[in-house]
Amino acid sequence: MKTEREYRDDIVRIGRLAFDKGWVAANDGNITLRLDAERILSTPTGMCKGMMEPGDLIVLDRQGRKISGHRERTTEIDMHLTIYDLRPDIRAVVHAHPPVATGFATAGKPLNLALLPEVVISFGCIPIAEYGLPGTHELTAPMRPLIPKHNALLMANHGAVCYGEDVFQAYFRMETVEHSARIQLVAELLGGPKVLPRVEVDKLLDSRTRYGVKSRSAGEPDCPVVAEEYGDERFTVTRSELIGLVDEALRARGLA
Numbered sequence: 449m450k451t452e453r454e455y456r457d458d459i460v461r462i463g464r465l466a467f468d469k470g471w472v473a474a475n476d477g478n479i480t481l482r483l484d485a486e487r488i489l490s491t492p493t494g495m496c497k498g499m500m501e502p503g504d505l506i507v508l509d510r511q512g513r514k515i516s517g518h519r520e521r522t523t524e525i526d527m528h529l530t531i532y533d534l535r536p537d538i539r540a541v542v543h544a545h546p547p548v549a550t551g552f553a554t555a556g557k558p559l560n561l562a563l564l565p566e567v568v569i570s571f572g573c574i575p576i577a578e579y580g581l582p583g584t585h586e587l588t589a590p591m592r593p594l595i596p597k598h599n600a601l602l603m604a605n606h607g608a609v610c611y612g613e614d615v616f617q618a619y620f621r622m623e624t625v626e627h628s629a630r631i632q633l634v635a636e637l638l639g640g641p642k643v644l645p646r647v648e649v650d651k652l653l654d655s656r657t658r659y660g661v662k663s664r665s666a667g668e669p670d671c672p673v674v675a676e677e678y679g680d681e682r683f684t685v686t687r688s689e690l691i692g693l694v695d696e697a698l699r700a701r702g703l704a
């Protein structure tokens with residue numbers, strides 16, 4: 449267990465990283481973590497997340513009411529509280545507007561193509577929650593059915609939110625989301641991404657427990673991973689089967 453001061457330092461550090469990466473413009477974004485069962489440490493509203501000091505953070509109760517701190521709470525706090533309510537395993541939430549992932553969210557494109565093994569293993573897919581007015585229950589209502597199944601969400605015409613067992617895991621998940629969005633964008637510019645075959649995706653999803661990934665999003669009906677559904681044969685043939693196929697082909701042509 450860390451001290452509250454150490455948790456404050458962690459949030460300040462993650463705020464700087466998010467700002468330096470260009471995920472938040474001006475006062476955008478917010479970061480929270482659970483201090484204990486009753487208290488949440490949060491970034492304040494109206495402040496650049498790259499320029500915070502530990503004393504700028506505020507402490508809220510589980511209903512989002514301020515317990516201590518001289519700054520004011522964000523109107524987006526409901527998003528964080530909803531995630532904590534629905535996911536007892538989650539201890540930290542990072543919300544930002546990373547430009548490429550947010551571009552996908554704005555274009556209505558979920559990050560659901562099976563392109564990169566580590567993303568398939570970590571996330572399965574990253575769905576889009578429909579648009580809702582920030583600062584109201586309309587923002588969180590479309591996110592509710594997705595939160596139990598996913599650790600990262602795009603938010604239509606808004607941004608992205610990632611959550612984890614600590615603030616670093618939540619931050620690194622956001623980094624992976626933005627990184628994979630950038631890679632997909634480059635692939636789109638180069639003629640279109642090529643998705644992995646289904647059989648390879650299934651192998652990756654099966655290997656999740658080996659990598660210690662708790663299954664959350666694999667092939668959920670709200671956002672199935674898009675894989676190549678045909679042409680699997682070349683990936684499923686074993687070496688001895690391949691030799692057999694070659695022999696057969698040679699015999700058919702009278703060459704063996």
Ligand SMILES: [Zn+2]
Pocket residue numbers: 476477524543544545582606607
């Ligand atoms: Zn936002």
